Amino acid sequence: MxxxxxPSPDRPADPDRQPRAxxxxxxxxAPSQCHTLAGRLLVWFAIAAVALAAAGLYIGFFVAPTDxxxxxxxxxxxxxxxxxxxxxLSYLAMAFWCTLSLTLNTRLSAMMAQALAPTGAMWAFxxxxxxxxxxxxxxxxxxxxxxxxxxxxxxxxxxxxxxALRAAIDDPRRADRASALLALIGVVNVPIIYFSVKWWNTxxxxxxISLTAAPKMAETMLTAMLLxxxxxxxxxxxxALHRVRSIMIEREAHSDWVAAxxxxxxxxxxxxxxxxxxxxxxxxAPARGSE
Numbered sequence: 001m002x003x004x005x006x007p008s009p010d011r012p013a014d015p016d017r018q019p020r021a022x023x024x025x026x027x028x029x030a031p032s033q034c035h036t037l038a039g040r041l042l043v044w045f046a047i048a049a050v051a052l053a054a055a056g057l058y059i060g061f062f063v064a065p066t067d068x069x070x071x072x073x074x075x076x077x078x079x080x081x082x083x084x085x086x087x088x089l090s091y092l093a094m095a096f097w098c099t100l101s102l103t104l105n106t107r108l109s110a111m112m113a114q115a116l117a118p119t120g121a122m123w124a125f126x127x128x129x130x131x132x133x134x135x136x137x138x139x140x141x142x143x144x145x146x147x148x149x150x151x152x153x154x155x156x157x158x159x160x161x162x163x164a165l166r167a168a169i170d171d172p173r174r175a176d177r178a179s180a181l182l183a184l185i186g187v188v189n190v191p192i193i194y195f196s197v198k199w200w201n202t203x204x205x206x207x208x209i210s211l212t213a214a215p216k217m218a219e220t221m222l223t224a225m226l227l228x229x230x231x232x233x234x235x236x237x238x239x240a241l242h243r244v245r246s247i248m249i250e251r252e253a254h255s256d257w258v259a260a261x262x263x264x265x266x267x268x269x270x271x272x273x274x275x276x277x278x279x280x281x282x283x284x285a286p287a288r289g290s291e
Contacts, residue, residue: 034108035248038241045238049231056227064220073137078224080130082232083123087155088190090120090236094162095187098180110176111251113183114166115244119236121159128152147196151189158186172251 060078067074094116100109131149132142143149162179169175217225 035245038245042238042241042245045234045241049234049238052227052231052234056224056231059220059227060224064224065218070138073134076130076134078228080127080134081225082229083130084127084152085229086232086236087120087123087127087152088193089233090116090123091155091158091183091187091190094120095183098183101176102180102184107176107251110172110180111244111247112240113180114176114247115240116236117159117162117166118243119239121156121163123232123236124152124156124159128156147199148193151193151196154189155186155193158182158189161186 056078061075064075066072094113097109097113097116100106101113128149131152135144136142162183165182166175166179169178
């Protein structure tokens with residue numbers, strides 16, 4: 001028999017009392033709750049991505065001065081550098097969720113890793129593609145087997161391998177474990193990318209921005225690069241949230257909350273005004289015992 005504490009007569013139990021901070025995270029670990037939260041957040045991240053990208057592109061291509069050595073070709077860094085940073089950061093985030101998936105056996109963690117992988121692969125491809133166009137006027141060739149370029153190419157292959165392994169396994173839980181192991185093995189490549197210009201004699205230039213030294217570029221150039229970096233980050237979060245919502249519905253297709261979501265969607269499609277009135281009535285209904 002379960003034992004419950006009797007509410008004090010001086011302080012009656014409050015049914016609307018907010019849960020403790022620890023239960024907040026447990027609540028949104030459930031796909032049904034996270035689906036709603038992700039839908040609210042992705043709109044704000046998408047708006048931030050558009051605003052930051054517009055400001056960053058304007059400053060980078062119209063305000064920032066011409067580089068005295070590379071001329072106008074240097075402006076590709078406003079795309080290349082944020083893409084390279086986000087390719088590495090997305091992989092680290094994916095490895096983090098894979099770690100939680102393996103250690104805690106949480107479904108949502110595996111879904112988040114799955115949602116991040118396509119966007120991370122896109123950033124790795126953009127970094128290689130823009131780097132090739134930047135290398136042609138700078139190095140005289142589109143590609144060299146440089147340590148930085150080669151390790152970034154390996155990063156792209158790791159992303160593609162992760163996606164291919166997931167697609168090759170029909171059972172979602174087995175796919176979660178197998179792809180998580182691959183992601184964690186490949187995470188060693190991220191510090192290799194970052195430190196490659198220090199460990200080997202490469203054609204790729206060293207870090208322009210450092211936490212321990214002053215930046216080696218004009219203030220307007222740095223501002224544009226940081227704006228584009230935050231825009232890329234906001235875009236990644238927004239797309240990952242949008243994608244994970246689709247993954248939740250696909251993997252929880254037979255659950256009650258997905259069935260209710262589809263029922264509400266069909267009702268809204270057939271009679272939007274009735275669905276709106278019904279939703280408003282639920283929100284405005286008085287609590288029991290208030291009379």
